[in-house]
Amino acid sequence: MTLTALLRRVKAASDTPGRFATAHGFRRSFRDWSSEHGYARDLAERALADTVANKVEAAYHRTDLLEQRRPMMEAWTAQVFQS
Secondary structure: OHHHHHHHHOOOEOOOOOOEOOOHHHHHHHHHHHHHOOOOHHHHHHHOOOOOOOHHHHHHOOOOOHHHHHHHHHHHHHHHHHO
């Protein structure tokens, strides 16, 4: 929500008249990039802070995978600032 809040604050234009841009495209770009670079789905979803929809799976999957996410996020940062 931080990126969406920023886009609203700066009134970033959207393709839809009367609306502001959202971060959905940025999220989708990250998911595509992480898949293309061989990162596990769970790792990418944890990086996006998504919740596990299945309650049973959520009960058993409590880690935030922080140390495994760190190299992925550093590589994503390099990708974003390279583009």
